[in-house]
Amino acid sequence: MHNIKILFILLLASLPDIASGQWRVGATGGTTLNHYVIDKHYMEDWHYDNGCGATFGVFGQYDFMTWKKWTFGVRADLNWAQKNHKAYRNQLSEGETKAVDYTFYNNYLQLPVMANINFGRKLKGFINLGIYGAYWLTNNVKGHSSYGSMKSRIRTLLTEESKVAFDGKRDQRWEFGLIGGIGGEWQFALHWGVHLELRYYRGLTSKQKDYMQTNDPRYNDTFALQTGLSYIF
Numbered sequence: 467m468h469n470i471k472i473l474f475i476l477l478l479a480s481l482p483d484i485a486s487g488q489w490r491v492g493a494t495g496g497t498t499l500n501h502y503v504i505d506k507h508y509m510e511d512w513h514y515d516n517g518c519g520a521t522f523g524v525f526g527q528y529d530f531m532t533w534k535k536w537t538f539g540v541r542a543d544l545n546w547a548q549k550n551h552k553a554y555r556n557q558l559s560e561g562e563t564k565a566v567d568y569t570f571y572n573n574y575l576q577l578p579v580m581a582n583i584n585f586g587r588k589l590k591g592f593i594n595l596g597i598y599g600a601y602w603l604t605n606n607v608k609g610h611s612s613y614g615s616m617k618s619r620i621r622t623l624l625t626e627e628s629k630v631a632f633d634g635k636r637d638q639r640w641e642f643g644l645i646g647g648i649g650g651e652w653q654f655a656l657h658w659g660v661h662l663e664l665r666y667y668r669g670l671t672s673k674q675k676d677y678m679q680t681n682d683p684r685y686n687d688t689f690a691l692q693t694g695l696s697y698i699f
Contacts, residue, residue, distance in 0.1 A: 477587075477645055486532070489528055489696055489699040490527045491525050492695050492696060492697060493525075493560075494521075494523055494525060494545065494663075494692045494693065496520070496521055496584055496690055496691050497518060497519070497690070497691055498518065498519040498547055499516055500515065500517050500549040500551055502551035502684065503600075504515050504682075504685075505632050505683070507682070511512050511555050512554075512555050513554050513690075515551065515553075516551065516552070517546025517549075517552055517570070517621075519547070519549065519550045519676070520548055521548065522545060523544050523576075524542070524545070525542065525694070526542055527542075527582060527696075528540055529582070535587065536587055537579070537584050539582040540579070540580070541581075541582045541594060543580075544575075544692075545575075545576050545578075547600075547667075547688065548571060548572065548573055549572045549574055549686045549688050550571050552567075552568065552570070553566075553568050553570065554567040554640065565612045566590070566611040568607050568608070568609035569607070569608050569609055570630075571583075572602060576598055576601075580645060581594070582593075584592050587651065588653045588654075589649065589650070589652055590651040591648075594646065594648075594663070594665070595645070596644075597644060599640070600640070600641040600642070600643075601639055601641070602632075602673070604629065605632065606629050607630055608627045609627075610625045628641050629659055635675065636675060636677055638671060638673055638674060638675050640671065641686065642670055642671050643669040643671070644667075644668045645667050645668070646666050646668075648664055649662050649663030649664060655699075657697055658696070658698065659695075660694065661694050662694075663693065663694070664689070665690040665692065666689055667690070669685045671685075672684055673686065691697075
């Protein structure tokens with residue numbers, strides 16, 4: 467009985483060492499580059515470009531196994547991300563010109579869940595692989611349109627900035643997809659580390675519902691370059 471008590475006391479004393487490095491929490495922030503995937507069908511005069519944005523959020527990670535210099539864990543994030551894109555069109559017909567140039571600002575709330583593999587000691591490399599769910603929060607457009615005559619060379623310029631109302635029949639506000647990331651971390655103190663990561667979000671659900679006779683899916687392919695600060699327990 468005495469030996470069991472000693473063993474129990476030793477086990478309690480060792481718990482801080484067992485738990486050390488298993489849990490971490492932190493915050494991230496960075497920039498996004500979104501590629502809008504759309505089939506233009508017959509509208510060849512429309513053009514779509516990538517849009518830049520921002521992202522920030524918080525995360526938690528649990529490392530459940532260590533083997534030599536390799537550590538395996540699971541990580542979950544909650545972040546806000548912009549998935550923007552640009553659209554422009556130049557049209558000439560019967561001596562009249564029409565040009566539009568818009569930027570669409572799309573804000574999402576995201577929840578990625580990933581398996582984490584990292585290797586090294588104070589300087590580490592890591593890989594994140596998993597799935598994510600996102601909700602389309604807001605949609606705003608900003609840009610201008612111009613109209614003119616080739617003969618008179620008189621042009622009218624209209625600047626627009628507005629919030630686009632969601633249409634429940636048309637817009638799919640939930641987004642699901644795959645996520646992959648690669649990066650490096652520097653643990654500069656006993657309980658603190660900083661990291662830099664490049665992520666790729668591959669949207670698998672269309673932003674537009676199948677509500678017309680012609681199927682017209684639209685997807686987000688988003689890259690995020692972000693840095694983060696973590697506290698390691």
